[in-house]
Every structure is written in C-alpha cells, then in structure tokens.
Amino acid sequence: MDVIETDVVIVGAGGAGLRAAIAVAEADPSLNVALTSKVYPMRSHTVAAEGGAAAVIKDNDSLENHFNDTVTGGDWLCDQDAVELFINEAPKELTRMEHWGCPWSREPSGHVAVRPFGGMKVERTWYAADKTGFHMLHTLFQTSLKYPSIKRFDEYYATDLLVEDGRCQGIAAIELRSGQMRVFAAKAVIIATGGAGRIFPFTTNGGVNTGDGAVMAYRAGVPLKDMEFVQYHPTGLPGTGILITEGARGEGGVLINNEGYRYLQDYGLGPPDPWPRKKAMELGPRDRLSQAFWHEERAGKTVATPHGQAVHLDLRHLGEKKINERLPMVRELALSYMGVDPVFKPIPVRPVVHYMMGGIHTDIDAATPLAGLFAAGECACVSINGANRLGSNSLTEILVFGGRAGRGAVEHVRSGGKDVDRTAIEEQAGEAQKRVAALFQKADGTETVVGLRKEMNHIMETGAGIYRSKESLEEACKTIGELRRRYADVRLEDKSNVFNTDLVQVLELGSMLDAAHVLAHSALNREESRGSHQRLDKTERDDETYLKHTLAHYTGEGDPRLEYLDVKITKSPPGERVYGGAAS
Amino acid sequence: MTEQTLQVEILRYRPETDQDPAFQTYTVPYRDDWVVLDALNHIKDNIDRTLSYRWSCHMAVCGSCGMMINGEPKLSCHAFLRDYYPNKVRVEPLANFPIERDLVAVTDDFMEKLESVKPYVIPQQERAVDEGPHLQTPAQLNAFKQYTMCINCLLCYAACPQYGLTPDFVGPAALALAHRYNLDTRDAGREQRQEIAASNEGVWDCTFVGECSQACPKSVDPAAAIQQTKIASTIDWYKALLNPWGKR
Amino acid sequence: MSRKPYLRKMPKSWWLARRSYTSYMARELSCVFIGAYSLLIVVGLHRLSQGRDEYGAFLDALQSPLSLVFHAAALVFALIHTVSWFSLAPKAMPLQIGEKKLSGGPVVLAHYAVWIVVSAGVLLVARI
Numbered sequence: 001m002d003v004i005e006t007d008v009v010i011v012g013a014g015g016a017g018l019r020a021a022i023a024v025a026e027a028d029p030s031l032n033v034a035l036t037s038k039v040y041p042m043r044s045h046t047v048a049a050e051g052g053a054a055a056v057i058k059d060n061d062s063l064e065n066h067f068n069d070t071v072t073g074g075d076w077l078c079d080q081d082a083v084e085l086f087i088n089e090a091p092k093e094l095t096r097m098e099h100w101g102c103p104w105s106r107e108p109s110g111h112v113a114v115r116p117f118g119g120m121k122v123e124r125t126w127y128a129a130d131k132t133g134f135h136m137l138h139t140l141f142q143t144s145l146k147y148p149s150i151k152r153f154d155e156y157y158a159t160d161l162l163v164e165d166g167r168c169q170g171i172a173a174i175e176l177r178s179g180q181m182r183v184f185a186a187k188a189v190i191i192a193t194g195g196a197g198r199i200f201p202f203t204t205n206g207g208v209n210t211g212d213g214a215v216m217a218y219r220a221g222v223p224l225k226d227m228e229f230v231q232y233h234p235t236g237l238p239g240t241g242i243l244i245t246e247g248a249r250g251e252g253g254v255l256i257n258n259e260g261y262r263y264l265q266d267y268g269l270g271p272p273d274p275w276p277r278k279k280a281m282e283l284g285p286r287d288r289l290s291q292a293f294w295h296e297e298r299a300g301k302t303v304a305t306p307h308g309q310a311v312h313l314d315l316r317h318l319g320e321k322k323i324n325e326r327l328p329m330v331r332e333l334a335l336s337y338m339g340v341d342p343v344f345k346p347i348p349v350r351p352v353v354h355y356m357m358g359g360i361h362t363d364i365d366a367a368t369p370l371a372g373l374f375a376a377g378e379c380a381c382v383s384i385n386g387a388n389r390l391g392s393n394s395l396t397e398i399l400v401f402g403g404r405a406g407r408g409a410v411e412h413v414r415s416g417g418k419d420v421d422r423t424a425i426e427e428q429a430g431e432a433q434k435r436v437a438a439l440f441q442k443a444d445g446t447e448t449v450v451g452l453r454k455e456m457n458h459i460m461e462t463g464a465g466i467y468r469s470k471e472s473l474e475e476a477c478k479t480i481g482e483l484r485r486r487y488a489d490v491r492l493e494d495k496s497n498v499f500n501t502d503l504v505q506v507l508e509l510g511s512m513l514d515a516a517h518v519l520a521h522s523a524l525n526r527e528e529s530r531g532s533h534q535r536l537d538k539t540e541r542d543d544e545t546y547l548k549h550t551l552a553h554y555t556g557e558g559d560p561r562l563e564y565l566d567v568k569i570t571k572s573p574p575g576e577r578v579y580g581g582a583a584s
Numbered sequence: 585m586t587e588q589t590l591q592v593e594i595l596r597y598r599p600e601t602d603q604d605p606a607f608q609t610y611t612v613p614y615r616d617d618w619v620v621l622d623a624l625n626h627i628k629d630n631i632d633r634t635l636s637y638r639w640s641c642h643m644a645v646c647g648s649c650g651m652m653i654n655g656e657p658k659l660s661c662h663a664f665l666r667d668y669y670p671n672k673v674r675v676e677p678l679a680n681f682p683i684e685r686d687l688v689a690v691t692d693d694f695m696e697k698l699e700s701v702k703p704y705v706i707p708q709q710e711r712a713v714d715e716g717p718h719l720q721t722p723a724q725l726n727a728f729k730q731y732t733m734c735i736n737c738l739l740c741y742a743a744c745p746q747y748g749l750t751p752d753f754v755g756p757a758a759l760a761l762a763h764r765y766n767l768d769t770r771d772a773g774r775e776q777r778q779e780i781a782a783s784n785e786g787v788w789d790c791t792f793v794g795e796c797s798q799a800c801p802k803s804v805d806p807a808a809a810i811q812q813t814k815i816a817s818t819i820d821w822y823k824a825l826l827n828p829w830g831k832r
Numbered sequence: 833m834s835r836k837p838y839l840r841k842m843p844k845s846w847w848l849a850r851r852s853y854t855s856y857m858a859r860e861l862s863c864v865f866i867g868a869y870s871l872l873i874v875v876g877l878h879r880l881s882q883g884r885d886e887y888g889a890f891l892d893a894l895q896s897p898l899s900l901v902f903h904a905a906a907l908v909f910a911l912i913h914t915v916s917w918f919s920l921a922p923k924a925m926p927l928q929i930g931e932k933k934l935s936g937g938p939v940v941l942a943h944y945a946v947w948i949v950v951s952a953g954v955l956l957v958a959r960i
Contacts, residue, residue, distance in 0.1 A: 039638075040695075042736050043646045057717075098717040101705040101768060103725060103732045110719035134645055135732060142703040142761070154695070177684055178835050206640035239617070242643045306617075333643060336662065337617070450629045493633035496600050497834040499685040502633045599836035655849065682837035690837045723931045730933075745853060748842045793856045794920060811924035 001429055002182045003422070006034040006151070008409045009171055009186040011158045011213050013037035014044030015133070015395065016377025016402035017192035018140035023406025025147035031413060034184050036153040036173055038208065038504070041141045045194050045206045046398065049133025050245035050329060051117060052125035053097075053395035055090035058114060061122040063087050068572065070393060073119045073285050074357075074386020075531035076547065076574040077226065077567055082364045082382045084570065086393075086400050093399035094126050102139040103128050116250045116278055117391040119285040121583070123250075123278070125392040130245050130329040136395060156182070157504055158212065160432040161189065161220040161373065162425035168220070168372035169420045172429040174436065176504070179497025181436065183429040185420045188372050188409035191217055191360060192402060195378040196515040198508075200353040200465075201457035204236050204243040210508040211515035214379045217360045218514060222368045223551040223563070225381040227358035227515070228523035229532050231389055232466055234289035236352030239307030242337055244349055246391045248330050249282040251322065253315045255289070256346065257301040263311070267292040269580045279583040287388040287532040288579065290351035294466045305348050312346035319343075351466060355394060357385040357532065358522070361551055366405035372412055376405040383549065387531025439506060445491030449505050452483055452490065456509075456516055459483075464520050469536045473524035480517045481559070487513055518552045521560050526550060543574050588614040590665055591672035592623050594635065597683050605683060607674075614669055620660040621649055623673070624687075637687035644801060647737035651687055652676040657739035657799045678742040694738055697754050700780045701762035706773025724769045731764030731809055733802040740796035740806050746789060753789040754780060756796035756806030763809035766816075782817040790814075855916070862913035865906040918943040 008024050010017045013035050021035045037044065056066050066087040071078050098104055098112065105113045105127050116123035128135035144150050158173040162183070170185045193213025197205025218224050234255070235244040249255075252275065257263045262281065265272045269284040269292070276283055293311060296302050302309040315323055315330070320343045323331050327342075334340045334347045359381040366374045366382070377398045384397060463476025487510060494502035528542035529535050548564040555561050589611050597605035610631055612623045621639055628635050638648040642661045649660040654674050665673070681689035711718070740756035747753050762781045766774040780786050790810045797807040843849075847857040879890040893899060921943050922936025 039640060039648065040691075040736075043638075043640050043648045045640065045646075047646045047735075048641050048643060092713050095713050095717050099705065099707070099711050099713070099770070101765065101770060103729060104717070106720055106722050106725055108722060110721040110724075112717050131645070131733075134735070138732070138734075138736075142698075143705075145699045146702075146704045177690075206642065206646060208640045240642060336664075337643075339617070449633075494636075496598055496634070498599050498836075499636045499688050501628075501636045597838055599838070600834050605838060605840075679840070680842075682839045684835070684837055723928070726931050726933060727928060745842070745846055745856075748846070791860070792920060793853070794923075795850075795852055795856075797923070798852065805923065807920075808923035808926060811920075812926065815924055 001426060001433065002180065003185055003426065004034060004153075004182060005185050005420075007031040007186060007413050008188045008190065009034040009036060009184040010190045010192060011036055011171060011216075012044070012192035012194060012377070012379070013041035013141075013152070013154075014192060014194055014377065015046035015137055015140060015398035016405070017041075017044075017190070018137070018144050019399050019402030020190045020192060020374075020376060020406035020409070021144055021150045022140065022147065023403040024410055025149045027407050027410040028414070029147070029149050031149060031410060033150045034153055034186065035144070035150055036156040036158060036171070036184065038155060038157045038176070038212070040154045041144075041152070042138060043208070044137060045209055046133045046137040046395075048204070048206060048243065049136075049395055050130045050243060051247040051250070052115060052127035052132045052392045053094055053136065053399075054117065054120070054124050054390070054392040055094045055126060055396055056087065056124055057091050057094075057112065058122070058124065061124050065121050066090070066124060069120050070384060070390045071386070071572050072577050073388055073390035074384075075388055075541065075577060076543070076569070076572070077229075077386030077530060077549070078384050079364070079382065079568040080570040080572060081568050083384050085364055086384045086397065089400045090396045093396065093403065097136060097139060097399065100139050100143045103135055105129060115247060116276060116283060118246050118249065118283045118289070119390050119579070120278055120283070125250070127247065130247050130327050133395060157507065158216060159436065159507065160428065161216055162428045163220050163370065164421045164424040164428070166371060167416070167418065168370050169425050172432040174503075176499050179500055181429065181433040183426055185422060185425060187413045187416055187418075187420060188374065190405045190409055191373070191375040191379055192377045192405070193379045195356045196512060197353045197356070199456060199512045199516045199519070200230075200460050202236065202241045202350070202461070203353040204233055204241050205353070210512050211379070212508060212511040213375070214359050215511040215514045217368065217370070217373065217375065218518065218552070218554045220370065221554060222370050222373065223361045223553050224518050225358055225361040225549050225551055225565075226383060226387075226522070227356070227518045227552060228526050228550060229357035229385075229387050230353055230464075230519070231286055231355040231357060231532050232290035232351035233354035234286055234293060234351050235313055235349040236354070237333070237338055238305045238310045238348055238350050240337055241352040242333055243352075243354070244313060244330055244333065244347060245327070246286075248313060248315060248327055250276060251326050252276050252318055253282065253313050255282055255349075256312045256314055257296050258303045259301065263296050263301065264289065264292055267295070271581045277581075280580045284579045285388060285577075286354070286391060287534075290466050291534060293351050303348060308350065310348035310350045313349045314346040315342040316344065316346065355389055357381065357383065357387065357389055358519075364404075365408045366401045367408050372416065374405040374408050376401040387533060436503070439492040439503065440495050442492070445489045447486045447489045448491055449502070449509050452487060453509055453512070456480065456483055456513060460516055460519075464523050467534050467536050468523055470524070473520055476520040477517075477524055477559070480513065480520050484513050484517060484557075518560050522550045522552055522562065525562050547574060590614040590623070590669055592620075592627070593672055593674045594627075594687070595676040596635075596686055598634070599685055609672075614665060616666045618665045620651070620653055620658075620663045620665065620673060620675060623665060624660060624675070636685050645735060647735035650678050650737040650739050650742065652679055652742065657742035659737060659739070659801050662801060678738055680742050680744070680748040681738070689738075691738060693751070694736070694741060694755065694758070697758045698736070698761065701754065701758050702773060702777050703758070703761040703765060705765060705768065705771050706776060707770065708772035718770050720769050728764050728767035730804055731760050731767070734760055734804045734806075735802055737801065739799040739801060743795040743799035745793055745795070746791055750789055752785045754786050756810065757804075759787060759790075759813060760804055760806035760809040763813050766813075778817065778820070781813055782820070787813045787817065858909075858912055859916040862909040862916075865909035866913055868902075869906045869910070914947065918947075
C-alpha cells in the first residue's frame with residue numbers, strides 16, 4: 001500500500017480544515033501538511049453559509065454582549081471559558097480574513113459593515129452580501145495556495161484513524177479516482193469534516209454532510225459530545241431544504257401564518273414591531289422559532305404546499321431595491337426553486353435541520369482526548385454552542401478553532417517528538433482495506449443503501465425531530481439499532497474501482513447510522529428540555545441533573561456508553577432565556 | 585392517470601470495462617420542480633447504482649455538478665426539467681476535459697492553472713492584525729466584486745473553444761480571478777500575476793469568443809476580465825517602450 | 833492502475849455545433865475581408881502615384897464582376913465586423929460611477945456615434 005509521509009494530515013478541506021492548514025503553514029513552514037478531502041475544497045459545505053460571521057468591532061457593542069448572547073442562546077450548556085476565548089479571538093480572525101481579501105460588505109465610510117442576527121442584542125454579524133460562507137471558503141482556499149508546505153489530496157475518502165501506542169498516527173483513505181487505499185502517516189491529525197445533517201430528511205446540508213469524520217473518531221475511541229442537540233433553521237424551502245438566510249429577517253422580513261398573522265408574538269417573542277427589534281419576534285433564537293412552527297402546524301395554522309406544511313416569510317415591504325442589494329441570493333433561490341418572487345409574494349418556508357451542536361469532544365485548544373488528534377468546526381464540540389448555536393457564530397468558530405487546531409498540531413509535532421510506527425499503522429490500514437474489500441467480495445447483500453437511508457431519515461424526523469418524547473426516542477433507538485444490524489447486509493452494486501460513488505454512499509451510510517445512533521441515545525438519556533432538545537414529556541430545564549455535557553463512547557455493535565461531564569461556568573450562572581420586548 | 589415521464593440520455597464511460605463512452609437512456613418521472621440533478625439522483629437511487637457524478641449543495645453555489653446538458657454547459661442543479669419536457673434531455677460530462685468516469689471530468693488542469701495566477705492578496709506590506717481591517721469603500725468593492733463570484737464550476741472552460749483547441753490556455757475562470765485580485769485595493773501583486781496572465785498562454789490566447797461569459801451561472805463575465813487585462817497589458821508594453829528606463 | 837481518462841477530440845466542425853460559435857467564426861473571417869480591402873486601397877494609392885492612366889486602369893478593374901462580388905462580400909463582412917466588435921466593446925471598457933456599474937449601452941452607442949462622425953468626415957473630404 002502506498003504510504004504518504006507527512007507531519008500533519010487534515011481530513012476535510014472546508015473552512016475549518018483550510019484555516020487549520022494555513023495555521024500550520026504559518027506557524028512552521030518546515031512542516032508538511034497533507035490536506036485531504038472527499039471533495040475539492042471549494043465544494044465543501046462552508047460554501048452554502050449565507051448570513052455572516054459574528055465578531056465585536058463596533059463601538060456600540062461589547063465582548064460582554066457577545067458572551068451573553070452566546071451563552072444565553074446556548075441555554076447555558078456552553079463552556080464559558082471556551083466562549084470567552086472565542087469572542088476574544090473572533091475579531092482578530094475576521095480581520096485576518098479581511099487582510100486575506102474576503103470581500104466583506106462595507107459602510108459608505110469604507111469600514112466593515114455589520115447586520116443583526118437572531119438572538120443578538122446588538123448587530124455584530126460581518127457579511128459579504130448573502131454569500132458569506134462562499135466568500136470565506138474561497139478566500140481561505142485561494143489563500144492556502146500561497147503556502148508551498150500545504151499539499152492537497154482532493155477527493156480522498158478517509159475511512160479510518162490509525163492509532164497506535166495511544167497516539168493518533170495517521171489515516172487510511174481511498175483515492176476516489178483510482179479506488180486505491182492509501183496510508184497517510186503523520187504525527188498529528190486534524191478532523192474538520194463538518195456536520196451530519198443528512199441523517200435527517202429535510203436539511204439545509206449538502207449531500208456531503210454525512211458525519212464521516214466525527215464517526216471515524218468515535219470508532220477510534222474518542223467520545224462524541226452533546227450529539228442530541230440539533231439545530232433546525234426556521235426558514236428552509238420545503239422539499240429541497242434550501243436555506244433562506246436569517247439575514248432576510250435581519251433586514252426586516254417577517255414570518256406569518258395562514259391568517260397573515262405574525263404568530264411569533266404568541267410564543268413570548270413579541271411585541272410585533274414593524275421594524276426588526278433585536279432578540280424579538282423574527283430575530284428570536286432559532287430553536288424558539290422552529291418550535292413555534294411546530295405548534296402552529298398542530299393548530300392547523302400553516303400553509304399547505306406540495307412538499308408539506310409551511311409558513312410564509314414575507315419580504316415584500318422591503319421593496320425590490322433593498323432585496324436586490326442585500327438579499328440577491330434569497331431572491332434568486334426563491335425564484336428558481338419555488339417559483340416565487342419575494343418582491344411580489346411571500347416565500348413558503350419551514351424549519352429544516354441545519355446544524356449539529358454536538359461532535360467530537362475537544363478542549364479549548366481543539367485537542368481531543370486522543371493524543372495527536374485535533375478537531376474543529378461543526379464536526380467538533382468545544383463547546384461554544386451549547387444547546388443551541390447562536391446564528392453567525394459557526395463561521396467564526398471554524399476560523400477560531402480551525403486556527404487553534406492547526407497551531408495545536410504544530411505544538412504537538414514539535415513536543416510529541418515520537419516517530420510514527422510505520423509497521424503498526426500499515427497493518428491497521430491493511431485491516432481497513434480488507435473491510436472495504438469485503439464489500440466487493442460479498443456475493444449479494446439483501447439490503448440497499450437507499451432503503452436503509454430512507455428508513456433512517458424517516459425515524460430521525462419522527463423520533464428525534466423538533467419535539468421528542470421518551471416513546472419517540474425509544475422507537476428511534478430501537479429502529480436505528482436494527483438498521484445498524486441490517487447494514488451488515490448492505491449491497492454494494494458497483495464493483496468497479498474508478499470513482500465508485502456507490503461505495504462512497506455505502507460508507508457514508510455507515511457513518512450516518514452511527515451518528516444517528518449516538519444522537520438518539522444521547523437524546524433519550526437527557527430527560528429535560530434545553531435549547532434545541534425539547535421533550536414533550538420533560539418540558540422543563542433541569543440544571544440539577546443535566547447542566548452537563550453528554551459524552552458517548554463507542555462500544556462496537558452495542559449501544560453507546562454514555563457519560564456526563566460538568567459544564568464550565570465561569571461568570572454567568574444559569575438563568576432564564578428572555579427574548580422579545582422583555583429582553584431590551 | 586399514468587405518470588408523466590421524461591427520457592434522460594447519459595454519456596456513460598466506465599474505464600475498467602468500456603473502450604469508448606456511449607449513451608445510455610433512462611426513463612425518470614417528470615416533476616416540474618425537478619432539476620436535472622434530481623433526475624440523476626433518482627436514477628442513482630432507483631435504477632442504476634453504477635452511475636457516477638459529482639454533486640453536493642443542490643443550490644448552485646458549490647460548483648460540483650457542471651455538465652453538458654443538451655450540449656450546453658450547465659449546473660445540473662440549476663437546469664430545470666420543465667425547460668426540456670417533453671423532449672428528452674441529453675447529459676454529458678463537461679466538454680474540453682478528459683472523462684474520468686461517466687459524468688465525472690478530470691479537472692486537475694484547472695486547479696494547476698488557478699494556482700499559477702496567484703489568486704490571493706499579495707500586499708505591498710504585511711499588515712498586522714492589530715492594525716485592523718483596511719478601509720475599502722463600497723465603490724472600491726464594487727469595482728472587483730463581480731469577479732469574486734466565481735464558483736469554479738468550470739462551465740466557462742467547457743464553453744470555450746479556444747481552451748478545447750489550445751489546452752495550454754490559462755482559461756477564463758483563472759484569469760478572471762487574477763483580475764479580481766489586481767483590482768482589489770488591498771493588493772499590490774499585479775506585476776507578479778502578469779507573468780502568467782499577460783503571457784501567450786494567458787490573456788493573449790483568448791480570441792474573445794465571449795462564450796465563457798454566456799455560460800457563467802454567476803454573471804462573473806470572465807471575457808470582460810480578460811479583455812481588460814489585455815488593455816492594461818498593452819498599456820504596460822507601450823509604457824515600457826516609451827520609457828525603457830522606467831520601472832517595469 | 834485502473835484509471836483510463838478518456839479524452840474527447842474536438843471535431844473539425846466544432847464551429848458549426850452552436851450558432852454562437854458560427855457567428856464567432858464569421859467575425860474571425862471578417863478580418864480577412866477587412867485586410868484584403870485595406871490591401872486593395874494600398875494598391876489603389878500605389879496606382880495613383882504611378883499616374884493618371886494606371887489609376888484609370890485600376891478603377892476600370894474595380895468594375896469587373898469579380899470585383900463587384902468581392903466588394904459586396906467585403907461590405908457584408910465589414911458590417912459583421914463592426915457590429916460584433918462594437919457590441920463587445922463594453923466588456924473591455926467597464927464604466928463605474930461611484931458605487932454603480934453602468935450598463936454597456938452608452939459605450940456601444942458612443943462607438944456608433946464616433947463611427948458616423950468619422951464616416952461623415954470622410955465623405956465630406958471626398959466631396960471636396
């Protein structure tokens with residue numbers, strides 16, 4: 001088997017992976033970086049983020065505000081030392097992006113402009129029109145081309161972490177164009193593979209978001225933290241799940257039900273001012289808005305569309321000029337995919353799965369409990385997002401913690417000092433290869449990728465969706481457990497080597513089932529309602545028992561073993577989340 | 585009522601078994617809000633697991649799913665079946681690139697060319713983070729904004745006969761990105777980029793067919809970027825001629 | 833190694849595959865006629881310098897059917913040349929006033945305006 005020797009290998013080349021690669025190259029140009037990804041960097045899902053990235057730069061704002069909005073938004077499940085560090089580094093990271101050429105939108109004076117986002121006391125979201133993630137990803141990708149020590153391995157699907165002697169010493173990955181397995185031998189590994197929204201049927205996530213990296217770490221013995229917390233974005237297009245940015249509401253868009261009524265005022269988010277009041281109504285936090293939809297739907301106050309129930313996002317009062325200037329992509333998406341021009345008609349929207357707060361357990365240096373393994377971005381859980389991520393913190397997070405992961409890896413390579421055990425890891429990669437080869441040799445599996453995926457999607461939506469209960473979660477745990485067993489009989493129909501996307505989908509399904517398994521069990525065991533985790537049978541937050549992070553450990557074929565870890569509270573004791581008029 | 589259907593003809597090529605690419609026809613249900621990518625996903629999920637193609641975002645921003653659709657370079661997630669129905673749709677991999685397999689093109693050449701034009705800010709002087717962001721007025725931003733919109737989908741390369749005939753040509757997207765940085769007030773790297781951009785394989789290989797700008801799904805207008813680079817390079821040349829002692 | 837990337841050759845008739853390619857080729861071909869016509873004028877000037885009789889013979893030759901056909905074709909291609917290049921001019925000359933990028937219309941119109949003025953000037957000189 002080919003072995004690629006390098007110092008640091010990064011899995012995933014989206015925003016966090018690219019930022020990490022640049023951080024390594026800047027901290028020590030003599031270290032080689034292998035930047036691997038199952039897609040080309042610019043295809044990574046960072047590209048689809050629209051609204052913006054939060055960091056305090058304006059005089060009317062303060063780090064204190066950003067801290068409070070984040071911790072309150074996260075329903076006090078955030079580690080406050082991590083949040084403190086995050087808000088402090090945020091302005092520096094976004095400034096760096098500016099120096100690298102990110103085309104931030106500007107004020108007439110030439111200063112970077114900011115816009116309000118849901119759950120924010122003061123507007124602090126830097127934006128590049130409504131294509132912020134796209135511009136950040138391309139800026140990072142293009143900037144990464146500057147560093148000769150970064151070598152890209154595009155379209156490599158990583159299957160296994162190679163761990164020997166308690167240290168992570170590389171990865172095994174399939175080069176998709178040839179179908180050959182390769183070993184990346186490295187002293188440090190950084191996982192930056194993004195979320196796993198595809199385990200749900202309606203999601204803003206792209207086809208690539210299947211949780212591979214997080215599950216790869218999980219299977220190697222690293223716990224997954226807080227996986228029960230899944231953020232629904234309140235405004236996705238029905239059917240496709242295409243995201244209509246929160247920026248649309250930041251600019252003054254309103255949500256109305258089938259009676260033309262701004263229903264959010266009935267859910268403690270009023271008063272319904274005609275202008276966008278911060279932390280109120282449409283600018284309330286994402287979990288509350290998505291939950292309000294659920295109640296409206298039960299009350300029969302939603303609008304029927306060919307793709308299920310929806311409410312209306314009304315932008316008409318903004319006028320054509322403002323819509324074109326500030327929200328060009330929203331208009332384009334609504335026109336193309338819904339046949340609705342928001343200048344003249346409201347856009348049908350519904351909550352869709354958007355973001356996983358949980359992920360690989362890391363500390364504030366992006367280090368995991370496994371020596372030599374780091375993780376950053378959506379696949380990781382530091383946690384600064386707690387039980388519900390504050391809108392526009394995730395783009396900033398990939399920079400802050402991507403950078404820290406890169407610098408941490410450099411530090412580890414320099415101080416770790418130990419060499420890679422080539423024999424041992426090649427042997428492990430050989431095992432990984434045998435597992436893949438077994439898929440090819442298996443005569444005829446009885447299960448199909450599509451069949452299993454559909455069942456998984458369905459049970460996740462009904463069993464572990466916006467609202468959950470003991471019964472629904474037990475059902476989900478049971479079904480996912482069965483699906484995992486049936487997965488052993490999955491059929492690989494394409495037996496060729498070159499660019500075998502059937503194989504990729506089979507492997508991705510394996511990742512998704514494990515992620516879904518952890519999610520359902522973590523949710524079942526958390527008998528309270530907090531942030532995005534809402535239980536109909538346990539409607540109150542229970543700080544006594546559950547002001548804790550869930551840590552799920554892999555046990556092979558059995559259910560995950562759950563542990564709990566105290567949340568770090570430094571200065572903001574758990575309080576009530578207050579939105580609407582009472583918040584200002 | 586019988587279900588409405590649509591025929592999709594796909595150029596298949598499996599290097600391990602096929603000598604040459606050949607068309608294969610599939611019948612898919614017709615839905616007026618489906619795009620060609622939905623039809624491909626339907627085929628992959630329900631008819632033929634061996635079909636290979638790239639896709640991810642399904643919202644015309646990741647740039648993965650560029651293909652030739654009825655001979656035109658398009659993003660398959662943005663080509664609606666309703667625009668073809670009831671006629672059949674013919675899908676081929678992006679023109680002017682080698683086929684790896686089925687609808688997957690080999691695009692290494694573009695990646696190398698993009699890198700060659702140094703598509704990143706080359707500052708006059710490194711600026712410390714403490715100095716804060718640059719000032720850049722909306723007018724200064726708008727001067728280059730359209731050229732930042734490139735999603736690297738490579739439809740422009742597939743549309744460009746000049747790239748097909750002269751594979752050394754740096755090509756529309758890469759040259760547009762070079763121009764984007766040249767126009768950015770934060771950048772001082774134009775001279776370095778000119779080495780490639782103003783070479784024979786750079787803008788001068790462009791014969792201004794203009795099809796790149798027609799094909800571009802993001803209105804980047806690479807043809808404009810290239811012509812502007814030509815003019816600027818010509819001015820450079822005359823300046824050097826008239827003032828041979830001046831700084832090059 | 834199981835990879836075997838397949839390179840499709842561009843057919844010789846590629847420029848017939850799409851209307852836009854064909855009109856591009858027409859624009860390219862127009863240069864030949866523009867060039868030939870320029871050469872013809874140079875020859876004419878040369879004949880003029882040789883004397884009245886030589887120039888007369890040159891003018892007579894221009895009346896031949898072959899020459900008339902050439903002139904007709906040259907006129908058509910000159911028009912193609914002019915119209916297609918003028919329509920492309922805005923790409924090379926972007927106009928931005930303050931924040932706003934202007935549409936290409938004024939640039940194209942300016943080209944036609946200059947063309948008309950220059951043509952009128954030439955005709956005026958020819959009359960004198």
